[in-house]
Amino acid sequence: MLDSVLVHSPATLSNLGCGFDVLGLALTAPYDTIRMWRTAVPGVRIRHLDGYCLPTDPAHNVAGVALLALLREVPEAAGFDVEITKGIRPGSGVGSSAASAVGAVVGANALLGNRFTKMQLVEFALAGEMVASGARHADNIAPGMFGGFTVVRSLEPVTDITALAAPPLWVAVVHPQIEVKTSDARRVLPATVPLGLAVRQWANVAGLVAGFLTADYALISRSLDDYIVEPARLALIPGLAEARARARAAGALGGGISGSGPSIFMLNQTEATAQAVGAAMGSVFAELGIAFNTYVGPVGTEGARVVEEVL
């Protein structure tokens, strides 16, 4: 039986341009690193090896809540010691809380002999995500668990996830270090949308899904734009319009706000383009005097995974 595991759990993009609350994509970087030990002592003990001052009480920690939900389905006495090193900054909009929740339950499952399906693990992770975001939504959890490109149809109580292979793509993400409160990001959303605009949006959703599944990069590029949510949130992220313009000029296929921001993502066909696009977006925030991080990496074909096992 495994004694300990080391898990890498990557950042994820939700919304993915036009696909608000539905589409998601797994990245390869940044990622959270989670080391876990199985213990005979029941319960969950969490240490954070990063400087983000996240709660370590399992009942208030996303990984802790997810693990407690999982342990309720484990009949024998079992517990976990957990050391989390967050590589994904909380509040950056690239699925930081989902990554910790997903990584923790993937690690726990390995320590328990892989007795749960990925869909069961999604349910446990959702309990953790609920603590962080107040919403039981799988739009970051799905790509974090399955990798690639995901479609979430959320019809309570069932979470309906379709995991699909993504074509080769390089993603550039810039995280300007400004705070976008989730409450603000939700508050600016329109209550209703004109039917014609909704049709344009779902035309793009159709085009984007078809583009991903047929590796039609031109179609992906034409279809990414979000006519509804990004315009409403534009004012929350200074520099967004300019970053988008410079990214397109540098060769990006397109992109937009990651999650509810403030990170901005751009999809690209090559690593070289993604590097140029990352630098182009960064230059906007440098000029604005806003600190930022950039991440460039390929789309993640798998989600959270065990990278080291100790017997």
Place this chain on the structure above:
Amino acid sequence: MLDSVLVHSPATLSNLGCGFDVLGLALTAPYDTIRMWRTAVPGVRIRHLDGYCLPTDPAHNVAGVALLALLREVPEAAGFDVEITKGIRPGSGVGSSAASAVGAVVGANALLGNRFTKMQLVEFALAGEMVASGARHADNIAPGMFGGFTVVRSLEPVTDITALAAPPLWVAVVHPQIEVKTSDARRVLPATVPLGLAVRQWANVAGLVAGFLTADYALISRSLDDYIVEPARLALIPGLAEARARARAAGALGGGISGSGPSIFMLNQTEATAQAVGAAMGSVFAELGIAFNTYVGPVGTEGARVVEEVL
């Protein structure tokens, strides 16, 4: 050089459940039969061999207008004699006008040595569709021209069509012989939709496109429903809710209003199911004392095509 051609141009489904104004699917039956002769005499002469009393003045006939648009791009003196036998009833909601427009330009192109691309032919057919429906929209023309499953992103002035292969499916269509005026079908549409409902709709669009492209019949079945347009049009088609219920009970994957109605389509995995579903839907209209036709056939992998050539 070809002297005459015989073209079959199939009916098509637009909207396709959740994909209002965007998605389309080619059928194999019913279809219009169009015989055309190339003439040295410029212009277009049309005869209808059916009983639908459609205008034969080319300037007021969908096939005629499409052919006149095509002839404007032909430098040499050329004309067409055209005999149309409509197998698709006008006003049935399965792309009757689009079929005539598409079939005519496909036939003309064959007679002219296939000098135009399908996208050019779409543009000519759109001119014809404009006469019939007052809208320059490719949602029936696209599947009629390319076959299979189509995504239309309409951003004037460009018509952006993506033609995709559809998985094997059998379609049952019932056409209750009631009139649904296009103006009424448009008038009942909501001007705005709640954002949450729009999100559910594009989640279904994402699911349906993914289901088609991965031949995931369960996903297709879960994703077909239209939360926005069909509820608004329900009152225009007596028997719709009951026909849908009986179709699902008979094993249909799902379906909805075809175009703006009154036809109702259901997708099915097998011919036997499609036959049972067609009969189940027909029984509703029989009980209501409304005359109806049913059509059952596989999805059309190609659109309008030349079935006979005479040198």
